[in-house]
Amino acid sequence: MVETKKMIKIIINDQELSVPEGITILEAAHQVGVKIPTLCHLDLHDLKMVNQTASCRVCMVEAPGRNSLVPACVTKVSEGMEVNTHTTRAITARRMAVELLLSNHPNECFTCPKNLQCELQALAAELGVREIRWEGERMDYPKDLTSDAIVKDANKCIYCRRCETACNIVQTCGILSGIGRGFDVFVGPFANIPMVESSCTYCGQCVAVCPTAALTEVNHTAKVWEALNDPDKHVIVQTAPAIRVAIGELFDMEPGTIVTGKLVTSLKRMGFDAVFDTDFGADLTIMEEASELIYRIKNNKTLPILTSCCPAWVKFIEHQFPELLEIPSTCKSPHIMFGTIVKTFYAKKHGLDPDNIVVVSIMPCIAKKAEAKRPELTKDAHNNVDIVVTTRELGAMIKEAGIDFDKLPDSEYDKPLGETTGASVIFGTTGGVIEAAIRTTYEWLTGEELVDVEFTQLRGMEGVREAVVNIGGKELKIGIAHGLGNARILLEGIREGTSHYDAIEIMACPGGCVGGGGQPYHHGNEEIVKKRQEAIYQEDRNKKIRKSHENAEVLELYRQYLGEPYGKLAHELLHTHYEERERI
């Protein structure tokens, strides 16, 4: 795109350079090694998440000829333009902007959940702020602790509007917007109703992009420690596919480093009674979902089938497209399935009282916290899953436990319920669930062996993708969307009857779970998300078994306990239902 543009000459800090027309001063400065600090700016170009509100006024630079300073993040370069990024005038203005923000910010960095991860804090350090000169009134709003997933602390809102962009433009949920005006302004749900009363899907993309701790996940680490310290409790932990390719970042490892073995070791050292892999649950999900797809195809039932692994996506369809609730698969999500198996099969096998088992899920996701509390998933004598913590929370716990992650030896997941496949690991990225389902559906429908298991046409970062997969002469039309805004495009097509698919995979977060709201903060660097995705596919290639229906332990589970896939007991334990929800 850039190559076709006309090149123009500009001067940045006395350095002449030639840049494509239409780029911003910020982008141009980057090319000559000039770093202009930013705060509200966010550019995840390939994930289509771009925040250009130009509101923080931190990136102000001097452009001779202009009456006032200009924001580098949105000001486009023009032929012959001269820009001075670090004049006294610019530095003073930008430092004052940060000082002003700090003057209306709670000075509680020590105890803040974003301590050392906060972009405002980092910026203050970078700009050499040594005192907050402007004393005065500060915002004083109560924290919103109503939801099981997201904490809103308006006092820490610097009104960058990134969350609003994520919520409204990218996810099209329309929950977060500016409230009040002037000094009192902050971002929250309409009329500042409690988060729990809103139609929030808890996807957590707002949390992922919030530069401060105005939006964070509900911290459940204390509950985990409490369970681990309770001698009467048998504490099981399971880790989602996308954790192993991301948690290393919290220990200064390169993004995309696969640390599965160290992850298992650290959990064992923390004292969990058994360490399992949600991938097992994912293989189980494929057994059920592929069966459901084949059932629907063979019996001319509703198509497309929509994957149901993502709880934010499920809540989205319940609020936004209640008339389409017939199409999602009824499968519980993999970690909930796994929790159910632990509380039933595993408990029985080990002679444990399910009430004394605590299932902890380590998830890249914030929505899973709310999912685990859904009434239909907690209505039995015991919850399917008791506690959900994010990748970030686990990282903090590992540090708290004094575990030097980098130096850990590798360990294997516990057995049984520990064997996993390449199909289940790719659940962590957009396109992965449907690819895993196709691998199984193909063999089940054709009875032939699938030699090349990699369906590259289903992969990539394009927001909406479609592909036709030929299965034994039958063409299956597949749709894939990541990001709820893209999901909306697919669903509108289905509702209007303008598009026809047989199967659709939807993941709420851009990039899928690798870009989940509970993952280590990417701080605006989308390459990190891409590297995690690459690592996921690498992990798939590393696996000997790459199809869910070849997972011997899963098959054994059916043989010993569940019976037929999509059978009676499987239905009872592994499937769920959805309900229409209000749209606020």
Place this chain on the structure above:
Amino acid sequence: MEGIRTHILVCGGTGCMASESEKVIKNLGLILKAREYKEEVKIVQTGCFGFCEQGPIVKIEPDDVFYVRVSPKDAKDIIDEHVIKGRIVERLLYKEPSNENTINKQEDIPFYKKQLRIALRNCGLINPEDIYEYIALGGYEALGKALTEMTKDAVLDEVKKSGLRGRGGGGFPTGLKWEITKKQESDVKFIICNADEGDPGAFMDRSILEGDPHAVLEAMAIGAYVIGADKGIIYIRAEYPLAIERLNIALKQARDVGLLGKNIFGTNFNFDIDIKFGAGAFVCGEETALINSCEGKRGEPNYKPPYPAEKGYWGHPTCVNNVETFANITAIINRGAQWFASIGTEKSKGTKVFALAGKINNVGLVEVPMGITLREIIYDIGGGIQGGRKFKALQTGGPSGGVLTEDNLDTKIDYDSLIEIGSMMGSGGMIVMDEKDNMVNIAKFYLEFTMDESCGRCTPCRIGTKRMYEILNKITSKKGTMADLDALKQLCYMIKDSSLCGLGQTAPNPVISTMKHFWHEYLAFIKDVDHPQGEGKYVPKNKIGIKS
């Protein structure tokens, strides 16, 4: 109309209605009926006469007698004495404050003498609720001429040649704005009338819409014809119920007679107008914020470019002009650019409406040619300072402007000269301060306004104005130090330099200009400087000011 020998014009502007002009009309009607003069005398409720200080105003035509401060009980004398017996009711005539002489005719009253009414030409003259009165005075002739005799380029050329500049405050050349919008390639374009008048004390837009709504509708249609729009929007604040009511009546009447709608004047030009209400946020007068508000979004400005002319309402090219700007258009088309350009100064043509308020005798709305001096406005038209006190300062440009002092009174005012002397035209508010006013408090008042009206989007305006206000509060409660004054100055320049929109960029102006001209009043509050004349007083030996 035949057989009507006398017209009684009664001001129906918001100000006079607040002083019971409607009751005056009712009483006049009842008495006329009782005396059986209904057939030959007609009562007309007009728009604002501008002389609000002396309201309610009643004018008798064709006798050309101008009555002031008419109360409902005066209706009897007006009918019995003036209308029936032809005797002027002396006690209702305007008296010159200096010599108590009474004046019969409107044009002889000093308040009106130096005025030149173009935008306000029909206010106080016609019944704004009757399209035929507007048409009778040449209304819709300009639109007819534009559509049937002139090309778009010819109309544009006329507006450009007239030198008309935006009356909303910025002073951007109107013709150029039209031209830029016209040039955009798009099937869908919009023309918006900005009636979100928000400057404290300014009410010219309201008066025009109340007094002569068709002038705006006609001008919008002409603008739409030029730029290629078939849809217009009037964005008006909901606090202007009378203006809204009269606009709605005007819209209906214009549609009924085919002056809005399809194939206007038998041409293929289609145009209609919607009204959208603002909720009273000052910042919505900024055009990008206004467009956001029209779209149902938060009323906050966007970064420009893109300008509305390129990407405006729902992403389509949109031309936003102020009410008073529109009110000049038909006169330009009817009487020619040359005539218009002959009025005013080299770079500011035509007239400007000002709202006189504060410590001035003749509070009201005046329209004067550009290039008039402030002294003429304040003393000749405004009748000088209340109670014969000494003039101290004048705030123009509303909360975004600055104060002017005695030294500036002989400046010939126009867009550029006002900026040169440290203020701005703004939408035309003029608030006069006398020797009793403390300028630090005045600055604080304006700053409080902008602080409250900040949308909160950008840091400098959102938090900076708050901190400025807090410092000013500290100073006026005599707890401030020299360091606070220094901090205040720094904030002023940073906010001006870094804010996203005009509201923030101009918010510190009242503080900057009062610091410049009345630095000693700031020092008088400061606790860590010597006060040789006693606390609360500071008379500097040399004039210390801040660099402008």
